[in-house]
Amino acid sequence: xxxxxxxxxxxxxxxxxxxxxxxxxxxxxxxxxxxxxxxxxxxxxxxxxxxxxxxxxxxxxxxxxxxxxxxxxxxxxxxxxxxxxxxxxxxxxxxxxxxxxxxxxxxxxxxxxxxxxxxxxxxxxxxxxxxxxxxxxxxxxxxxxxxxxxxxxxxxxxxxxxxxxxxxxxxxxxxxxxxxxxxxxxxxxxxxxxxxxxxxxxxxxxxxxxxxxxxxxxxxxxxxxxxxxxxxxxxxxxxxxxxxxxxxxxxxxxxxxxxxxxxxxxxxxxxxxxxxxxxxxxxxxxxxxxxxxxxxxxxxxxxxxxxxxxxxxxxxxxxxxxxxxxxxxxxxxxxxxxxxxxxxxxxxxxxxxxxxxxxxxxxxxxxxxxxxxxxxxxxxxxxxxxxxxxxxxxxxxxxxxxxxxxxxxxxxxxxxxxxxxxxxxxxxxxxxxxxxxxxxxxxxxxxxxxxxxxxxxxxxxxxxxxxxxxxxxxxxxxxxxxxxxxxxxxxxxxxxxxxxxxxxxxxxxxxxxxxxxxxxxxxxxxxxxxxxxxxxxxxxxxxx
Amino acid sequence: xxxxxxxxxxxxxxxxxxxxxxxxxxxxxxxxxxxxxxxxxxxxxxxxxxxxxxxxxxxxxxxxxxxxxxxxxxxxxxxxxxxxxxx
Numbered sequence: 001x002x003x004x005x006x007x008x009x010x011x012x013x014x015x016x017x018x019x020x021x022x023x024x025x026x027x028x029x030x031x032x033x034x035x036x037x038x039x040x041x042x043x044x045x046x047x048x049x050x051x052x053x054x055x056x057x058x059x060x061x062x063x064x065x066x067x068x069x070x071x072x073x074x075x076x077x078x079x080x081x082x083x084x085x086x087x088x089x090x091x092x093x094x095x096x097x098x099x100x101x102x103x104x105x106x107x108x109x110x111x112x113x114x115x116x117x118x119x120x121x122x123x124x125x126x127x128x129x130x131x132x133x134x135x136x137x138x139x140x141x142x143x144x145x146x147x148x149x150x151x152x153x154x155x156x157x158x159x160x161x162x163x164x165x166x167x168x169x170x171x172x173x174x175x176x177x178x179x180x181x182x183x184x185x186x187x188x189x190x191x192x193x194x195x196x197x198x199x200x201x202x203x204x205x206x207x208x209x210x211x212x213x214x215x216x217x218x219x220x221x222x223x224x225x226x227x228x229x230x231x232x233x234x235x236x237x238x239x240x241x242x243x244x245x246x247x248x249x250x251x252x253x254x255x256x257x258x259x260x261x262x263x264x265x266x267x268x269x270x271x272x273x274x275x276x277x278x279x280x281x282x283x284x285x286x287x288x289x290x291x292x293x294x295x296x297x298x299x300x301x302x303x304x305x306x307x308x309x310x311x312x313x314x315x316x317x318x319x320x321x322x323x324x325x326x327x328x329x330x331x332x333x334x335x336x337x338x339x340x341x342x343x344x345x346x347x348x349x350x351x352x353x354x355x356x357x358x359x360x361x362x363x364x365x366x367x368x369x370x371x372x373x374x375x376x377x378x379x380x381x382x383x384x385x386x387x388x389x390x391x392x393x394x395x396x397x398x399x400x401x402x403x404x405x406x407x408x409x410x411x412x413x414x415x416x417x418x419x420x421x422x423x424x425x426x427x428x429x430x431x432x433x434x435x436x437x438x439x440x441x442x443x444x445x446x447x448x449x450x451x452x453x454x455x456x457x458x459x460x461x462x463x464x465x466x467x468x469x470x471x472x473x474x475x476x477x478x479x480x481x482x483x484x485x486x487x488x489x490x491x492x493x494x495x496x497x498x499x500x501x502x503x504x505x506x507x508x509x510x511x512x513x514x515x516x517x518x519x520x521x522x523x524x525x526x527x528x529x530x531x532x533x534x535x536x537x538x539x540x541x542x543x544x
Numbered sequence: 545x546x547x548x549x550x551x552x553x554x555x556x557x558x559x560x561x562x563x564x565x566x567x568x569x570x571x572x573x574x575x576x577x578x579x580x581x582x583x584x585x586x587x588x589x590x591x592x593x594x595x596x597x598x599x600x601x602x603x604x605x606x607x608x609x610x611x612x613x614x615x616x617x618x619x620x621x622x623x624x625x626x627x628x629x630x631x
Contacts, residue, residue: 082595083568086591086594219585237585247569281599281606284598
């Protein structure tokens with residue numbers, strides 16, 4: 001047991017717990033009994049709060065432990081996280097402000113709300129909502145993987161169900177203050193989280209490489225390690241086979257990120273278009289941090305860091321690489337701060353994700369199908385309860401089912417959330433796609449994506465299915481026809497699936513239009529997409 | 545189609561800058577070790593160098609399209625007209 005680390009960690013954890021509870025009173029609106037307030041923090045966050053909130057939301061604890069772990073294990077391919085977050089903001093810059101405007105005019109809380117308004121189809125909205133919930137759930141579970149990696153590094157590495165007790169306590173506390181304060185809790189805590197993360201990374205990136213002979217030495221050590229392994233895909237550079245995979249994974253991930261409901265929650269909670277635009281300029285500061293952090297995977301190789309064995313599963317957990325690196329090379333008090341940064345880093349996104357999933361459930365399932373005339377107060381109450389259910393579901397996932405299952409599901413989650421691109425992102429610009437085209441495209445993209453993922457074995461060859469998202473082009477088949485037979489080039493499955501989705505959607509659209517099938521009613525007006533905060537057309541916050 | 549594009553999109557050529565960062569996805573341009581900078585292989589520092597480029601592109605688009613007025617009143621065109629250009 002590492003007492004100094006544990007004490008520092010506990011003090012900081014206690015601090016954010018208090019902040020989480022008092023957040024309910026921070027910038028308080030008329031009432032918390034409305035989704036605009038509980039689920040979107042009153043829709044009035046300015047540039048700074050949004051920067052911390054969205055940054056705290058996108059760059060999660062799992063990212064902070066998994067990306068370096070990937071670089072530690074495979075090398076250059078893990079570095080895709082950097083190009084991913086560089087191309088991300090230019091891509092989403094224009095669509096996000098359009099979405100904000102139309103959501104503000106009509107009071108949309110979720111992306112599925114927008115789809116329903118745009119196409120007048122609650123079925124299309126339902127599949128968007130379910131896709132969102134399904135993609136978010138394993139993501140929440142993964143935050144727990146990040147938190148648990150830290151807890152186990154501090155010596156809380158018990159076996160069996162009892163071994164999960166610290167995790168369970170942390171999550172109960174999180175669930176309680178999210179229930180009470182809604183989105184304001186993670187927004188306030190994000191300040192602490194991000195400041196700690198910046199502090200830790202900057203110190204780590206200056207101090208650790210010098211300790212192991214500078215970057216040059218670190219990269220040479222890494223290359224030597226990869227040369228010694230039998231695996232072909234690793235190395236400090238890409239090889240002929242995985243370059244396409246590297247680029248398409250970065251692109252596909254960038255297209256998918258703001259389709260996740262929790263990313264959009266932070267955007268919809270902001271005050272105006274300029275807040276979003278300024279953030280698209282300022283958020284890459286986190287990308288820089290993420291890139292530097294990825295390199296810590298190499299530093300861990302030089303430092304000879306060994307992943308610790310998870311007593312609950314009995315396997316070495318590479319996600320403990322970064323916590324272990326910090327634990328062995330920093331003074332204990334600073335290691336405590338570093339652990340707290342990662343631990344709190346798990347709480348912020350977990351809270352926002354559970355709120356986003358709860359909003360989807362409440363707006364697009366509960367109010368649509370179960371209680372059509374629910375009042376705003378009933379909606380808020382339903383969402384609060386849903387957020388509890390979602391969180392405890394995530395804990396159960398980690399405790400009772402192998403965490404590997406969550407990692408697999410999250411991989412699938414990225415591919416399936418990408419399938420909502422035509423209905424959510426393209427629909428912001430045009431209604432050319434027919435509602436039946438969108439539904440068919442979604443089914444086709446999802447089905448084909450699953451089929452391809454099922455065929456991919458893991459890199460170590462231990463598991464035959466769902467072992468990764470890099471597909472050898474050789475395996476790409478269409479009704480038994482292999483267009484790229486023999487090719488060992490790899491590509492990201494998500495990109496293939498979304499291509500299939502778009503093609504099917506386009507074909508069905510043309511057919512449906514020829515047959516003059518009704519295409520739903522559009523509730524939005526083209527001018528809605530340009531409305532800003534000073535307009536008299538925006539819907540008052542927390543009104544019916 | 546031309547009539548609805550006018551109402552629906554506010555295009556500025558500055559927006560094309562947003563495509564520039566996609567160039568960093570062309571891996572053959574930078575998948576090499578040398579020259580190193582501060583001991584870091586080219587592959588890594590080249591990609592780090594794209595972070596400020598990406599920021600600059602978005603910043604320019606933000607600043608240059610700032611003065612475009614936002615629409616105040618509802619449009620005069622009917623919803624059906626705006627909707628689908630095709631057919």
